[in-house]
Amino acid sequence: MPGKQVFTLDLNGRETEVFAPADATLLDVLRDNCALRAAKRGCNQGVCGACTVMIDDVPVRACLTMAGACGGRAIRTLEGYGDDPVMGRLQEAMNASGGVQCGFCTSGLLITARNLLAESPRPAQAEIRSALSGNLCRCTGYVRIVEAIASAAEEVAR
Amino acid sequence: MSFVLSPRTVEEAVGLLAELPDALPMSGGASLVAMKNARLIEASHFVSLAGIASLHGITATDTGLRIGGMTRHAQLAACDLLTGDLSMLRQAAGQIANRVVRNMGTIGGAVGNADPAADYLAVLACGDAHVELTGTEGSRLVAMTDYVTDWYETLREPGEIVTAIHLPAARPVPSVYRKLCRVPGDYATASVACASDGDGVRVAVGACGHGPIRSREAEAALRGNLRDPVAIAAFGAALADLADPVDDVRGTSEFRLRLIPRMVAAAISDLEGKR
Numbered sequence: 294m295p296g297k298q299v300f301t302l303d304l305n306g307r308e309t310e311v312f313a314p315a316d317a318t319l320l321d322v323l324r325d326n327c328a329l330r331a332a333k334r335g336c337n338q339g340v341c342g343a344c345t346v347m348i349d350d351v352p353v354r355a356c357l358t359m360a361g362a363c364g365g366r367a368i369r370t371l372e373g374y375g376d377d378p379v380m381g382r383l384q385e386a387m388n389a390s391g392g393v394q395c396g397f398c399t400s401g402l403l404i405t406a407r408n409l410l411a412e413s414p415r416p417a418q419a420e421i422r423s424a425l426s427g428n429l430c431r432c433t434g435y436v437r438i439v440e441a442i443a444s445a446a447e448e449v450a451r
Numbered sequence: 452m453s454f455v456l457s458p459r460t461v462e463e464a465v466g467l468l469a470e471l472p473d474a475l476p477m478s479g480g481a482s483l484v485a486m487k488n489a490r491l492i493e494a495s496h497f498v499s500l501a502g503i504a505s506l507h508g509i510t511a512t513d514t515g516l517r518i519g520g521m522t523r524h525a526q527l528a529a530c531d532l533l534t535g536d537l538s539m540l541r542q543a544a545g546q547i548a549n550r551v552v553r554n555m556g557t558i559g560g561a562v563g564n565a566d567p568a569a570d571y572l573a574v575l576a577c578g579d580a581h582v583e584l585t586g587t588e589g590s591r592l593v594a595m596t597d598y599v600t601d602w603y604e605t606l607r608e609p610g611e612i613v614t615a616i617h618l619p620a621a622r623p624v625p626s627v628y629r630k631l632c633r634v635p636g637d638y639a640t641a642s643v644a645c646a647s648d649g650d651g652v653r654v655a656v657g658a659c660g661h662g663p664i665r666s667r668e669a670e671a672a673l674r675g676n677l678r679d680p681v682a683i684a685a686f687g688a689a690l691a692d693l694a695d696p697v698d699d700v701r702g703t704s705e706f707r708l709r710l711i712p713r714m715v716a717a718a719i720s721d722l723e724g725k726r
């Protein structure tokens with residue numbers, strides 16, 4: 294098919310071959326070809342943060358990343374955190390505190406929060422808020438999300 | 452349909468851009484891919500500059516600093532070399548977008564794109580920076596104060612890329628970047644970069660015209676009068692006279708014209724406080 298090509302991606306620790314349009318973004322490929330739908334397509338402009346994933350241990354926007362620029366780079370989506378106890382704690386805390394309502398922003402928030410705890414195991418409120426400033430939530434008003442991250446951090450650090 | 456190409460050297464990259472007239476350079480993709488997603492651009496290829504080692508990193512040179520075009524905003528926001536009159540660059544980098552976008556966007560892409568509201572433009576004009584442009588014929592340096600020629604138009608020729616930004620060595624005097632925006636992470640409604648310079652200041656205004664606004668004449672007139680509110684007001688008015696702001700969602704042209712003298716005065720007073 295014209296305009297399609299094979300991408301070889303290092304995806305959640307597994308070498309994955311994908312046949313997709315040459316100008317696909319990483320988000321397109323994750324959702325449409327790999328059935329990895331934790332990362333959401335919100336604004337597709339880098340603003341909302343719902344598509345945040347890790348590349349080489351750095352959080353980035355999947356919607357602004359060309360699939361063709363991902364060769365040789367380690368991509369990790371929320372689905373790749375199944376055996377990460379810290380992510381487990383964050384997920385439980387988000388559920389318990391009411392930090393999840395419609396859930397659209399949750400995967401991106403969790404990636405951002407997990408990265409924050411890697412950089413700063415016991416973040417202050419202000420630090421949490423600043424880290425989350427690139428993740429929009431239209432339901433919760435953020436207070437419960439901030440509380441959830443603080444309580445998960447506290448439990449993990451204990 | 453934009454195919455991604457990943458050259459390993461600058462020569463290869465500018466060669467590809469010369470060969471492929473409908474190709475565009477790509478640094479972080481933070482603006483380019485957003486424009487693609489919004490169907491605002493068509494390109495046959497995106498020539499990714501990310502894999503070119505010589506475009507990465509910040510190095511000391513004989514005359515000051517060389518900041519490679521692929522240097523990310525996050526790196527500049529944390530760069531210990533940006534002290535004194537260069538600390539305004541560090542401050543500006545840390546106010547671009549949000550942390551995740553700062554992991555992606557680059558100084559080369561921001562200067563190449565030359566969005567009138569981009570935070571770096573005022574800082575680099577104030578800091579006497581030069582833009583290193585490279586094409587198939589080699590490299591040249593252009594002063595940041597001359598670089599932007601019209602709305603989204605620059606002295607960069609088609610096929611040239613921004614390979615680096617050159618800055619004079621940091622001097623141990625204060626500098627400040629003031630950005631007024633609707634919410635943190637938005638583009639500036641207006642911005643001011645201001646650095647101390649002996650008994651005077653260097654000042655550039657951003658987001659109030661097609662490029663950064665700086666007046667060496669007005670700076671000369673203000674020299675020695677930094678404690679005189681009348682002289683400072685006249686200085687701010689002179690910069691506002693050179694501005695040509697747009698009306699947009701961030702504010703009206705008139706609002707921006709009123710902001711300029713106030714933000715300039717506030718920035719100068721910030722410097723006095725930092726001495």
Ligand SMILES: Cc1cc2nc3c(=O)[nH]c(=O)nc-3n(C[C@H](O)[C@H](O)[C@H](O)COP(=O)(O)OP(=O)(O)OC[C@H]3O[C@@H](n4cnc5c(N)ncnc54)[C@H](O)[C@@H]3O)c2cc1C
Pocket residue numbers: 338339340475476477478479480481482483484485500520546547548549552555556557558559560561562563564566568569570571611612613614636637638639
């Ligand atoms: C949500 C969001 C918020 C933002 N907020 C701000 C903000 O507050 N302030 C601000 O200043 N910016 C902001 N930006 C823009 C951001 O700074 C981008 O990093 C910047 O526009 C350049 O992006 P990039 O380096 O990824 O370049 P790319 O997106 O790769 O390229 C941008 C343009 O420049 C061209 N280009 C790329 N590299 C070069 C080069 N080396 N030489 C010549 N041309 C080149 C491309 O062809 C393209 O036209 C924001 C972006 C997003 C997504």
